[in-house]
Amino acid sequence: MPKLSVRHVSKSFDNGEQDSTLVLDDISFEVKDGEFLGILGPSGCGKTTLLKIIAGLIEPDAGEILIDDVEVKLGHSRVGYIFQQESLLPWRTVRKNIEFGLEVKGVSEEEMRSRSDAVIALVGMKGYEDHLPHEISGGQARKTEIARSLVTSPDILVADEGFSNLDAQTRNHLQEEFLRVWQETGSTIVFVSHNVDEAVFMSNRILVMSNIPAKMLVEYDISISRPRRRATSECLTYRAQILDILKIEQEKAMLMQRS
Numbered sequence: 001m002p003k004l005s006v007r008h009v010s011k012s013f014d015n016g017e018q019d020s021t022l023v024l025d026d027i028s029f030e031v032k033d034g035e036f037l038g039i040l041g042p043s044g045c046g047k048t049t050l051l052k053i054i055a056g057l058i059e060p061d062a063g064e065i066l067i068d069d070v071e072v073k074l075g076h077s078r079v080g081y082i083f084q085q086e087s088l089l090p091w092r093t094v095r096k097n098i099e100f101g102l103e104v105k106g107v108s109e110e111e112m113r114s115r116s117d118a119v120i121a122l123v124g125m126k127g128y129e130d131h132l133p134h135e136i137s138g139g140q141a142r143k144t145e146i147a148r149s150l151v152t153s154p155d156i157l158v159a160d161e162g163f164s165n166l167d168a169q170t171r172n173h174l175q176e177e178f179l180r181v182w183q184e185t186g187s188t189i190v191f192v193s194h195n196v197d198e199a200v201f202m203s204n205r206i207l208v209m210s211n212i213p214a215k216m217l218v219e220y221d222i223s224i225s226r227p228r229r230r231a232t233s234e235c236l237t238y239r240a241q242i243l244d245i246l247k248i249e250q251e252k253a254m255l256m257q258r259s
């Protein structure tokens with residue numbers, strides 16, 4: 001039984017003109033329990049939209065999302081979300097940011113404390129609990145966001161654009177930390193990125209999306225043993241294949257714009 005099933009999901013948005021723009025066109029795929037799935041696609045192809053539909057933040061026009069073979073609806077809270085933009089509340093400490101979702105749910109003070117302690121230790125933010133977001137680094141902010149998404153013990157974790165907005169060294173460190181968290185928690189991950197190297201380094205499997213209306217173009221099983229090393233010939237072979245596909249997509253998009 002797959003952990004997550006995306007079945008025939010379509011979504012259009014109003015574009016201010018008479019007809020609307022079809023963004024996701026009949027998207028279907030499955031994610032196994034404990035799998036690390038990477039999704040790559042050109043900018044604007046609907047990756048964030050897809051993650052929001054999976055997380056129950058927006059409703060698809062057609063299709064359904066199933067977790068453990070049961071359909072979930074708008075507003076469900078089975079998915080932890082690591083947002084594309086930094087999203088910590090600046091006036092709340094690291095701990096208070098992490099506990100926010102539990103507070104909203106009315107979880108007791110004691111349980112909140114024990115759960116936040118566990119995820120703070122898991123992501124390596126011990127000693128920074130009482131810092132405000134402006135008192136920590138960009139990498140630590142991302143770790144805090146990971147902890148916040150884990151604190152409700154979600155079935156599935158989705159990460160939007162991974163760690164692409166950070167400097168290379170911080171990004172590499174966070175990728176490794178995130179893999180450690182994945183292995184320690186046994187979570188099921190859907191990891192969206194526009195960075196091919198990042199996706200190849202992290203994922204068990206990669207789906208590549210087309211330009212809008214987005215379809216799934218190809219699927220790669222990344223059969224590289226772990227722990228992985230960066231920029232090995234195996235990684236570079238996958239990278240070259242995926243970059244070729246993305247280049248063709250980009251050329252198609254440019255031709256469409258001209259016509």
Ligand SMILES: Nc1ncnc2c1ncn2[C@@H]1O[C@H](COP(=O)(O)OP(=O)(O)O)[C@@H](O)[C@H]1O
Binds near residue numbers: 041043044047
């Ligand atoms: N709320 C919205 N209203 C109208 N158009 C939207 C909305 N959200 C996204 N879009 C459009 O849908 C397309 C896909 O957006 P998005 O999912 O953010 O892409 P990606 O994350 O792959 O860059 C874009 O053309 C974007 O302008």
Ligand SMILES: [Mg+2]
Binds near residue numbers: 047
């Ligand atoms: Mg996006």
